[in-house]
Amino acid sequence: MRRLVAELVHNRVMFLMIAPTLIFFSVFAYLPMVGIYYAFTNFSFEGGLFGSEFIGWQNFRFLVESGSLWSLTKNTVLYNLAFILLGNLLQLVCAIFLAEIPGKLFKKTTQSVMFLPYFISFVLVGAFVFNLFNSENGVINTLLQQLGLPGYDFYMHTSPWKYIIVFFSIWKGLGYGTIIYLAAIMSIGDEYYEAAKIDGANIFQRIRSITIPMLVPTFVLLILLSLGGILKGQFDLFYQIIGNNGMLFESTDIIDTYVYRSLAVNFDIGMGTAAGLYQSFFGLALVLTVNYIIRKTREDYALF
Amino acid sequence: MKTERSTQVFNVAGYLILTLISLLCLLPFLLIISGSFTAETEILADGFKLIPNDFTLLAYKAVFSEPGQILKAYQVTILITLCGTLVGLFLTSMTGYVLSRKDFLYRNQLSFFIYFTTLFSGGLIPWYILIVRYLDLKDSYLSLVLPALVGAWNIILMKNFIKSIPESIVESAKIDGAGDFTIYRKLILPLSTPGLATIGLFMALAYWNDWFSANLFITSGDKYPLQFLLYKILASAAVLKTNIAGNLSADMKPPAETLKMAAAVVVTGPIIFLYPFVQRFFVKGLTIGAIKG
Secondary structure, eight states, X not given: OHHHHHHHHHTHHHHHHHHHHHHHHXXXXXXXXHXXXXXXXXXXXXXXXXXXXXXXXXXXXXXXXTSHHHHHHHHHHHHHHHHHHHHHHHHHHHXXXXXXXXXXXXXXXXXXXXXXXXXXXHHHHHHHHXXXXXTTTXXXXXXXXXXXXXXXXXXXXXXXXXXHHHHHHHHHHHHHHHHHHHHHHHTSOHHHHHHHHHTTOOHHHHIIIIIHHHHHHHHHHHHHHHHHTTXXXXXXXXXXXXXXXXXXXXXXXXXXXXXXXXXXTSOXXXXXXXXXXXXXXXXXXXXXXXXXHHHHHOGGXXXX | OOOOHHHHHHHHHHHHHHHHHHHHHHHHXXXXXXXXXXXXXXXXXXXXXXXXXXXXXXXXXXXXXXXXXXXXXXXXXXXXXHHHHHHHHHHHHHHHHHHHOXXXXXXXXXXHHHHHXXXXXXXXXXXXXXXXXXXXXXXXXXXXXXXXXXXXXXXXXXXXXXXXXXXXXXXXXXXXXXXXXXXXXXXXXXXXXXXXXXXXXXXXXXXXXXXXXXXXXXXXXXXXXXXXXXXXXXXXXXXXXXXXXXXXXXXXXXOSHHHHHHHHHHHHHHHHHHHHHHHHHHHHHHHHHSSOO
């Protein structure tokens, strides 16, 4: 205690400098944690935080027994797995090509073009989806018509949306990831490649025996880090593409969209908070596990 | 020197694949742009396509016939982006600096206090209820700026960036009698401009593209930021006010679908124009703190 006071006096200017940020996190990150209590209540707006009826684990029990929790978790995890694995693979391939092929201008242009989707808002992605898949006058249906094929009402079928969502997720993150892998490739020493060339290795052999082995640690690390967040859904992506279209929920509802609807559409505060808490809690457990694994293998890359 | 046959194969494959991917990245943009220049009747008869038969500026004329709504949204977005980025950057860099100082006794504990917020949270609903019910920020511009003001990752990034500044600079300034805030303002800030530029641009981009806070908190239409206005226009929930129907001949349709596309172009245009100039800062920032956050 004496030490704390002494430090507060001694470094008072620095404490003042950091105070606004600490207050910010106390208010916007720690104070809401009190609201976890909503998950255990039958929330009513008149009752508020402590006036609502306490019902114990009933919200969680309902989420489990109705099967929603299982299907939400399954969707969230499977979508994220697809984003992570396909995304990273494609980024890796693009980075390898960008590193090896000649033509400065071509490389600069393609890199810029690939990074462009990262900068636009998900609302615009929503506009793209509308423009492409709209059943009355979307581009795809126009194309089908011109080919003399029958139109396809995307909004009446659930199956295509999985692919549409995965496509746009990868589309938006491709440039970003490619740059990270490209930086990793650039940090590989030239001497390896020179030596391999002298030994007569062709480009495919060089990539297979130098570039890829050297990138494996980065690849595994990025995948592991992403796995820590596998329960966190990309709300913007799903909401801008699917919206509140109940027809498509079965295969496109993730925890985040469910929580949002509990708040904004169904006003089911207790249930939504319970689902959010489940996500936060198991998310934390996952990050701790992932961090433990990284710590065991490559300590310098552990998060904490 | 003759290029090996395998290298030729590889290069051709590389050019083909990268060109194809680039086209896929650009295509949605081109479709929106061409849609915005198509006549409404053509859309209704044939649907959207890449190259329209008739080129018309009608949708843009409609958008700009009563530009008040869009201009107001631009104002709101520019305001929140500027305020949020400047204040956020100030707090982020100040915090990063304090946490990087080795003689600041509680730096590890406080770093963890900040970092923990990325690991665990109360979730969307308690956060929403706090802001609306207890902070009373519903329908206020503050609700668009405050909740996203500082982020833990940016602080960590900033801390690592400032750590790379030689400690001897701070030491010698201290010997000369400079206070902690003066050191931050006169030495640390100028020396960390590359880091500030990158983090600031990421913050600005997040504010510029944010539609979710407005969706949660803003109820009056004249406070909509750009992206949320676009969202409403696309969802046909807010009809963009136009003053064009009276000027049309009887066989012309007032733009509706094309109007959405033109609105998307008008809202996104500035970002695309700025993109070539700011891109390299992002690339630099990504490669600085990409893996070890």
